[in-house]
Amino acid sequence: MTRNSPLSEVIAAQKRGESRGIASICSANPWVIEAMLQQARATGEPVLIESTCNQVNQFGGYTGWTPDQFMAYLRDLAPRQEFPFDHIIVGGDHLGPSPWQDEPAAIAMDKAKILIRDCVRAGYTKIHLDASMKCADDDPHRPLDTRISAARAAELAQVAEKAFSEHPPGGAPPYYVIGTEVPLPGGVQEQEEGLSVTSIGDVAGTIESTKEAFFARGLERAWERVIAVVVQPGVEYGDATLFEYDRARAADLARFIEGYDGLIYEAHSTDYQLAEALRQLVEDHFAILKVGPALTFSFREGVFALAAIEEELLAGRQDVEPSRVREVLDKTMLANPIYWQKYYQGDDQAVHLKRKYSFSDRSRYYWPVPEVQFSLSRLIQNLGEQPLPLTLLSQYLPVQYARIRGGEIANVPRAILLDKVRSVLSDYSYACGYLTGPA
Structure with missing residues (x-):
């Protein structure tokens, strides 16, 4: 440089x-x-x-x-x-x-x-x-x-x-x-x-x-x-x-x-x-x-939204193992609370919500854990066999639904998750002078 x-x-x-x-x-x-x-x-x-x-x-x-x-x-x-x-x-x-x-x-x-x-x-x-x-x-x-x-x-x-x-x-x-x-x-x-x-x-x-x-x-x-x-x-x-x-x-x-x-x-x-x-x-x-955290927060939102779609699509099916990614992530956080315990205050219900949804996004520390990675891979695999139903995308991922309808991104989990992160990055591109308007 x-x-x-x-x-x-x-x-x-x-x-x-x-x-x-x-x-x-x-x-x-x-x-x-x-x-x-x-x-x-x-x-x-x-x-x-x-x-x-x-x-x-x-x-x-x-x-x-x-x-x-x-x-x-x-x-x-x-x-x-x-x-x-x-x-x-x-x-x-x-x-x-x-x-x-x-x-x-x-x-x-x-x-x-x-x-x-x-x-x-x-x-x-x-x-x-x-x-x-x-x-x-x-x-x-x-x-x-x-x-x-x-x-x-x-x-x-x-x-x-x-x-x-x-x-x-x-x-x-x-x-x-x-x-x-x-x-x-x-x-x-x-x-x-x-x-x-x-x-x-x-x-x-x-x-x-x-x-x-x-x-x-x-x-x-x-x-x-x-x-x-x-x-x-x-x-x-x-x-x-x-x-x-x-x-x-x-x-x-x-x-x-x-x-x-x-x-x-x-x-x-x-x-x-x-x-x-x-x-x-x-x-x-x-x-x-x-x-930093806003980017992994948006990524986590995308994962949770895809998990909700997975639950809808796999309800009652015995031939596919669901990812249970939200459950696996939370269990992993509970098993090793070092990255969040001193940051999240309140009763059990309040702390439960913070582990999932806090703006500080302490869950970001747990994505590299092998069990979480395996669960995330299973989620993507379970949803990757065919395009996701537009109705469910509209329900759980309305911004990406519109971008899929407009031909801007592919209707596959990987593209959806990357676009969730880019939706935040676009605000920074605009702020720094590389886009003419916010996303």
Whole structure:
């Protein structure tokens, strides 16, 4: 990735006063990635795919993939989607001690350094340095000092620079993103009385303290490749709560970044925002739009809708084994509650509904489990022998029903599921300037 890369072009366009952005697909879900490649082939937009420190790491993460394996998957998938692999920007999100914050800082940081090193060696070229979280031996009674988090971020950047220097000549140096959103990633857990927008003082402090920490380690050239700051523009989601973008509340923050020639904002948790709100975010310099759970949420909606159609079609039949995909998914979540238990509050019925339908979509962690994969494959097989009845599609998947009627997608489960994801991606294509109107 050179200075003529899509990321640098977004920055240049923003500084010219143009409304140009890029969607960051923060997901390792194969259906989501395939849908994004299809979308980019149709719109001509750049592809930025990021894995989080929990999805992909040196221990496999919840996907079971290391950075090398994730890159190998993308390298294999791209040509099958007739998309050039070298047109994909691969990034790492929240790379730092987060997965190991229950351990002392020195140990957590050592593991974070290995993760950063492995990502850069694998070919990741966009690195979000996030050392904002407290580790086990940090003072539990006060927020982590900005200077400490900045020093840790610079320490990680130094590891990334060393890993890149060991690459064969011709490789692209990493771009860096600094800062973090408030609240911490994953969605708010309860209704709030309004969401705070990052203050100008906080973002200025993040930029200046991180710059000082970089320079203290002799990373002046690396600082030139810091392209974005993560801030909270006032968008977030909870289990059933959405905080809509209010550009008036974020106006001062939006203007502030105009004073920095090489920097734009990266907005996390833009999931579920309306297309026009996403467009406004890009216009207001929040030009990198992170999205993840909204994509797997839409995929899950599609799976559940197909499961409802399967139940209708197979009712009373003894010759076909139903997939029971919804039941299998929930049983899998109950058997290993580590990814949702501390996030979903309430009585048994409330938690039961949240496991299935929460906007935070913690079920996304369970799609890679073999039993769930087998059940999903059976669903697709059971419904793939002949076109699905239009009447049932109209009942359970009305948008895809209309697109099938119009000849835009095939009447097969795979095409329907990919289109469910692309219906969300189209809002981002519009917001970033690659479609003339929302889907």
